[in-house]
Structures are given as structure tokens and as C-alpha cells.
Amino acid sequence: MYGIGEMARASGLGVSALRFYDRAGVLVPAEVDPATGYRRYRAAQIRAARLVAGLRRVGMPVPDIARAVAELHRPPVVRKLLEEHLRRLEGGLADARRELSRIHRLLDLEEITMTRITLPAAALAAALDAVRFAASADPAVPMINGVLFEAGPDAVTLVATDRYRMAVAEAAATVAGPPVRVVAPLPFADALRPLLTGTVGLELSPSAITAEAPGHRLAAEALDVDFPDHRRLAEPARPRARRITVDVPALRARLGGAAPVTREHEGIAYDVAILTVDPSGAVRLAAEDAWAADEQAHVAVNREFLLQALDAGGAGQLVLELDGPIKPLAVRGAGGYSLLMPVRH
Known part of the structure; x- marks a missing residue:
């Protein structure tokens, strides 16, 4: 039997480390004196202690060290644990290299603007x-x-x-x-x-x-x-555009009940919504053969894109901005807007 000091010298683990791995249940002494608490180890435990010392030096987590000690009689299992830990170390090293490269780039700047x-x-x-x-x-x-x-x-x-x-x-x-x-x-x-x-x-x-x-x-x-550049795409202002305030739930309901108009792009079919402005200034949905006479007052857009833009614009009322069949449809809310590219009719 080996005392804790002898075990420390034989294994390369310090006395405090042996006590830690005892408390963690990784390397439990063969005997502990109930009166003095003095720990004694069998000679067969030296191999396990040396394994713990090596795994500790390479930073393996304690639960994995415990498993390696428990599987010491099955070398293939322990080797698999070593390979998994090595992959983690290599991944961490790659991350560290990238971060250090970023820091070097920052240091190369005369002034870091934040x-x-x-x-x-x-x-x-x-x-x-x-x-x-x-x-x-x-x-x-x-x-x-x-x-x-x-x-x-x-x-x-x-x-x-x-x-x-x-x-x-x-x-x-x-x-x-x-x-x-x-x-x-x-x-x-x-x-x-x-x-x-x-x-x-x-x-x-x-x-x-x-x-x-x-x-x-x-x-x-x-x-x-x-x-x-979103400003270049959204400007200049469109003075001839028709701006109509719409109730979002009502327009969604009309979109859901309208007869489908389909188009195909790169082999993918999608539904189209054709929006027109009637003489009273209200937005209506048109069938494929019922375009408005006023060229400025209609546009066709991807129906699903329009529904998503309405959802993103928030509840209540939004403003639709129509500027003819070849200009984007604008969906404007209180805090922003969406532009939907027109579908060629």
C-alpha cells in the first residue's frame, strides 16, 4: 500500500490534486483511516493516477477523466475519449487563431473607430x-x-x-x-x-x-x-405615386379570398396579387384580365411577399404607395417601409 505522499511522487499528481480527485470520485483511495483520514492506495492504482495526471495536463474535463479511469481496462474506449478531446482542442485552437488574427488587425489600425x-x-x-x-x-x-x-x-x-x-x-x-x-x-x-x-x-x-x-x-x-444603398433605391421621392391607407386585416382577408393568379420564375410557381386603385381612391384586387385603365394605379406583386410585408408592417393601418406597373410597391408603416418588386404582367 502507498501513502498519499508516496502516491504523489509515483504518479506526478500533487497531494492536493489526489485529495481533489478523491472528493470528485475519480481516484478513490483503497483505504482511508477512519480516525486520522489518512489515505492509502494500492500499487495497481498508480497507473490510473498517472493517467489522471496526463489528462489533467491536457485540460480534459473532470467528467471525461472519470470515465477514462473507469474504462482503463478497455483501452479502445479510452483512446476514443482521447481522440474526441483532441478534436475539441484543435477546434479551440482554430477559434483562438481567428480571434488573435482579428486582434492583430485591430492593432494594425492607427485608430479603432467604435x-x-x-x-x-x-x-x-x-x-x-x-x-x-x-x-x-x-x-x-x-x-x-x-x-x-x-x-x-x-x-x-x-x-x-x-x-x-x-x-x-x-x-x-x-x-x-x-x-x-x-x-x-x-x-x-x-x-x-x-x-x-x-x-x-x-x-x-x-x-x-x-x-x-x-x-x-x-x-x-x-x-x-x-x-x-437603400436610400438610392428608395429615392428620389415619387411625386406621382398614389398613396392609399389600408386596413391590414381587411386587405389580408381579401387577399385570402381572391382568385389565384400564378406566375413562374426559374421553375418555381407562385401566386400574384394584382392591386388597383378604383375611382374612389380605394385599393382593390383585380383579376388577371381586369387591369385598371389608369396606368399609374395598378401593380402586380408576389402575393406571399405582400402578406409578409403586411405582417411586418404591424397591426392596424398601413399606407400602400403605387407608382405604376413597373415601379416597386411600397408598404409604409410608422417605423419603416418595404419595397416589393413588380411582377411582369
């Missing part, structure tokens, strides 16, 4: 909800596979587009720092949405975006892409 934004979580959540439906996930167009966060003097603007529609929403905020545009990856935006409570802090730099909500911190590298 813009800090503070706003209510509810306002940011509403802005995200208003644009997320329009975001692209098409790998063929990586420059729009994200949500644009744009900091202004006293607000943050969010933009998403998939080429067939664009959604823009603005939320009032306290902004400290220069104007900046950051395209956040979609996984960041989707992970951020459930965390939004209380007050949210955003930090935007040309290369990264960080969000802090009560009890949570989320960070991502910015997408290095040339995101479309």
Missing part, C-alpha cells in the same frame, strides 16, 4: 421583426445574406433585401460615435432576437458588431460585402 448605440430592447426587436422577412439566404449572392445595421446621429436603421424586396426600419437610439454601416450575418440577427429585453447596447465597428442585453453578450464579425 460607435456605441443604446436603445430599448422593444424598439430593436420591432425593427428586426420589420426587416427579417426580406433577408436573403441565397449563397449565390453573399453580399446581401445579412442585416444592415446603420448608425445615424440619433437612430439605428436596419435593412434587409433579397433582390425581390427590401425592408427598412428605423429605431430612435442614443448614438455615440461616427456614422457606420455594418452588415451582420443572419445567424447573429436570429440569435439576437430572443435575447432582447430591457435596454440593449450595440457596438459597431467596420469589422464587427457586438450586442449586450441583460445577462447576455453576442458578437460577430461583420460581413465584408458591398450592401445595396
Whole structure:
């Protein structure tokens, strides 16, 4: 039998480590004197102790060390544990290399520009909800596979587009720092949405975006892409456009009951909604052969896109802006708007 000091010298584990692994149930002494608490180990336990010492040095978690000790009589099982831990270490090293590379890039900058934004979580959540439906996930167009966060003097603007529609929403905020545009990856935006409570802090730099909500911190590298300029697409103002206030539930009900008009794009069929303005100035749904005589007062759009834009615009009333059959349909709410590309008739 070996005393704890002898076991420490034989295994490479310190006395305090042996006591710790005893309490953890990983390496329990063969005997413990009930009067003195003195621990004694069998010679056969030296091999297990040396295994523990080695696994400890490479940072294996205690539960996995315990399993390795328990399976010491089955070397293939222990080897599998070693391989799994090695893969974790390699993954962690790759993550560390990427982070260190990012830090080196920051150090290379003469001045690190950071813009800090503070706003209510509810306002940011509403802005995200208003644009997320329009975001692209098409790998063929990586420059729009994200949500644009744009900091202004006293607000943050969010933009998403998939080429067939664009959604823009603005939320009032306290902004400290220069104007900046950051395209956040979609996984960041989707992970951020459930965390939004209380007050949210955003930090935007040309290369990264960080969000802090009560009890949570989320960070991502910015997408290095040339995101479309939403102001150029939305401007200049359309003085000839017809602007009609619509009741969202009523329009949704009419869309649901209208006879379907179908189109096909790249082999995929979809329903079309044809909107017209009647002489009284109200929006109506038209059949395929019943276009309005006024060329400015009708437009055809993807029906599902229109329903999503109505949902994103919020409950109650919205303003539809029609500017002819070849101009985008605008759906405007209190905090933002959507543009839907017309369907060729």
C-alpha cells in the first residue's frame, strides 16, 4: 500500500490534486483511516493516477477523466475519449487563431473607430421583426445574406433585401460615435432576437458588431460585402405615386379570398396579387384580365411577399404607395417601409 505522499511522487499528481480527485470520485483511495483520514492506495492504482495526471495536463474535463479511469481496462474506449478531446482542442485552437488574427488587425489600425448605440430592447426587436422577412439566404449572392445595421446621429436603421424586396426600419437610439454601416450575418440577427429585453447596447465597428442585453453578450464579425444603398433605391421621392391607407386585416382577408393568379420564375410557381386603385381612391384586387385603365394605379406583386410585408408592417393601418406597373410597391408603416418588386404582367 502507498501513502498519499508516496502516491504523489509515483504518479506526478500533487497531494492536493489526489485529495481533489478523491472528493470528485475519480481516484478513490483503497483505504482511508477512519480516525486520522489518512489515505492509502494500492500499487495497481498508480497507473490510473498517472493517467489522471496526463489528462489533467491536457485540460480534459473532470467528467471525461472519470470515465477514462473507469474504462482503463478497455483501452479502445479510452483512446476514443482521447481522440474526441483532441478534436475539441484543435477546434479551440482554430477559434483562438481567428480571434488573435482579428486582434492583430485591430492593432494594425492607427485608430479603432467604435460607435456605441443604446436603445430599448422593444424598439430593436420591432425593427428586426420589420426587416427579417426580406433577408436573403441565397449563397449565390453573399453580399446581401445579412442585416444592415446603420448608425445615424440619433437612430439605428436596419435593412434587409433579397433582390425581390427590401425592408427598412428605423429605431430612435442614443448614438455615440461616427456614422457606420455594418452588415451582420443572419445567424447573429436570429440569435439576437430572443435575447432582447430591457435596454440593449450595440457596438459597431467596420469589422464587427457586438450586442449586450441583460445577462447576455453576442458578437460577430461583420460581413465584408458591398450592401445595396437603400436610400438610392428608395429615392428620389415619387411625386406621382398614389398613396392609399389600408386596413391590414381587411386587405389580408381579401387577399385570402381572391382568385389565384400564378406566375413562374426559374421553375418555381407562385401566386400574384394584382392591386388597383378604383375611382374612389380605394385599393382593390383585380383579376388577371381586369387591369385598371389608369396606368399609374395598378401593380402586380408576389402575393406571399405582400402578406409578409403586411405582417411586418404591424397591426392596424398601413399606407400602400403605387407608382405604376413597373415601379416597386411600397408598404409604409410608422417605423419603416418595404419595397416589393413588380411582377411582369
